[in-house]
Amino acid sequence: MKLSLNINNRPGTVDVDGDMPLLWVIRDVLDLKGTKFGCGKAACGACTILVDGDAVRSCSYPAKMAEGKQITTIEGLGTSESPHPVQQAWIEEIVPQCGYCQPGFMMATAALLNKHPNPSDDDIDQNIVNVCRCGTYYRMRKAIKKAAQIQAGSTIQS
């Protein structure tokens, strides 16, 4: 079926099975490879994207449900010239090791900051529930707090 999708502020149509997980539309039809496949069962969070600002695990989200919604992937979060506060913080804290799960964590963090601009440790523990096998959680927690600071600073400036 033809679906009208708005991904990273770019409206367009794709012709796919509406039940295809949005992850595969993003990765293989639209060729945005930053969103990762980890488990296919919404259990690890590697495929996390934003749907209308909320964190969604795209491996278990039928593509047809994305119609009429604002979809953001890691590619739409920021660029190396103009990184999102979360990406900026990730760079400053040198968070990634293998890096595979990191886009999912950054998207989950962006969603967290939408809800809690200044998250407490408990907010972080309750909302950031993706899996990282390299064990970068320690630096990630620091980066999440730093991202909140950067975001607050940029909001005040603008």
Place this chain on the structure above:
Amino acid sequence: MAKVSRRKFIVRSLIGGAGVLVGATYLARNPLRRQLYDLLDDPSMLAYSGDTSQPFMWFEVTKANQVILHSPKVEMGQGTFTSMVQIACDELELDISQMQIVHATSATGNIDGLSTGGSTSVAGLWQPLRELSATLREMLKAEGAKKLSVAVDQVRASAGTIIGPMGSLSYGEVVEGVTEWEVPDAPPLKDLKDYKYIGKPVSRVDLVDKVMGTPMFGMDAQMPDMLYGSVVRPSKIGAKFKGADVSKAAGRPGVVKVVQEDDFVGVVATSMTEAENAKKAILAEWETDREWNTKDIEDMLLVGKGKAMVIQKEGDAEGELADENTSSVLRSEYKSPIGAHAQIEPNGAVAYVEADKATVMISTQVVGITRSEVAKRLGLEDAQVNIIPTYLGGGFGRRLHTPNAIQAAVLSKAVGKPVKCFFSRQEEFQNDTFRPPTHHVMKGKLDENGKIVAIEHQFSSGDVMFGSALLPPVVGTILGADGGAIRGGSFHYRNIPSFRAVSWRVQLPFSTSWWRSLGLLANTFAIESFMDELAELAGKDPIVFRLDHISDDVAGNRLKQVIKTASTKSGYQNTAVNNRAMGFACSTDAGTPCAHVAEVSLTDGTIRVHKVTCVMDPGFAVNPDQVKAQCEGSIIMGISASLFERMYVEKSELKPIIYGPYRMALMRDAPREIDVEIINGTGVPGAVGEPPLGPIAAAIANAAYRITGKRVRELPMSVV
């Protein structure tokens, strides 16, 4: 360390004339067998083990004055690429922005003969890479001087430029048009203090790409006109493929071809989803000889059931500890479970097989072995297969076995197009090469002064090194004991008059193999928990007790330094306060001593690790920040394995089959504080990526004991 005995650089023009490829031979000193013995003894001394029979490419100098380093080691998160760039830039006189690093494809020949693993990459490349870089620098100086019409002693190299008295040339300009190079004798290397990047906390070279989500992993690889494959994999232990009824799969939407082989069946379709859906319609037939359950595995694994090999012996521990019934002999048993790798990027590959060649893009830790296995299956020569390694979405030893490359290649050959084929998560959990479960019997005896007279560690494990493609069968026969299973199984308390370690080999009915740090985590859990048990019996402080039993040789003194620093840095206390306590443990792995102090609390039977103080002496940290990152990651992976992770066997199926039920450490389980101190004890880089996994389980168990008074002797820990 011995100097390089011989080297040769060759130069080829790059296609399009954009620069030159600079290759080199690096003659490794030791034959394979010697290397494996070194690996058992001290992997930090492992020589680089690349192909030494012909020159191959290390550096590419482009017209735009970028030097591209073709790495024989793969980047799986451990930070090796960053360290290599630091090392090469310092000797090549390059600004770090002037160097790029890529995985060498197998077609370049510059691939490691064994693997990327064992915490040996930076240690093994430390000498060769500096010498190769310095040699290229001298060649550039000589050629640059010629082009500037001055004597070579009139020029110097700086920031990618050869500077003479009257003018200068970029490296890119120097190499242009040169077809013959003068190769100097091994030039002297700089002093450590003169390095600009080596020893400094340089930011990761792959950092921005990883933060921006740039395609770089095996899962991201693609080729033009690519199709998607899926292979049916067994859910049961010991299942042998007998055949399949594919009639219902062939007509499914998007299916291009169903491929039946003697050993597997798979399907190729136009999308990943279609391939996965069609696979579900394949009725595969498996033959199994019996049913397995966890209890069967545990019974097989008991010390005394397998084949014994004494791996360490001093004095007469056997005699001293013979009478277990006397009150003076303390005896304890410990256990660890089956562990899954659970790396987030599943295994798979993109392969394209043509008439007389094959190309495979893949996350692999064994580029050379992957190439040979694919070549053999396709009936091609090794040289006809090009493996293009990608960044790994986690390695941890899982990618030392790559039958997935063969499967993707077979599917590609069947349809004549590139095919991408990956594991599902359930297949990952049920077809892993697991961390083997272990069983340990510790015995020890004290004298009247509370010093250990004799100690013994008998441990039984499934295979790690044995059965691996990394180990030629003949070497297994020579070695006797499994070099992986025994990691951490010996005593580093050499002041004890009698000590003995015995490894029992058990071949389990499912695949067990390399899991980050191999036997180290479980063996250290047993030994270091038992050291606390003995310290209590002796009425001694656990740290003082350990120090009393360490010898005054070089290794012993490095270990003592690490222990004392950890004690001071953590403010170690031997008693529980307000349901909170500290636990200490240490290990020496691959020549690297490491000590942890874990600060834990207990609430409703749940252990929580609040802080870990880690002190490690890897010899020399090329990148102190990334060494710390490896310590932090090892500690969290170790907490995960110590407190949560466990695979079990039910009616021949390995379970769980998904994250969540396979409980792993999440953000909420990670310590809020990890305080790492690195000691540069020798000035030469040693092992980093695995040693800090060693002491964590025992440090937590020792802390928990302070609170509960109950000794936890089984992983994952339960204190209810």
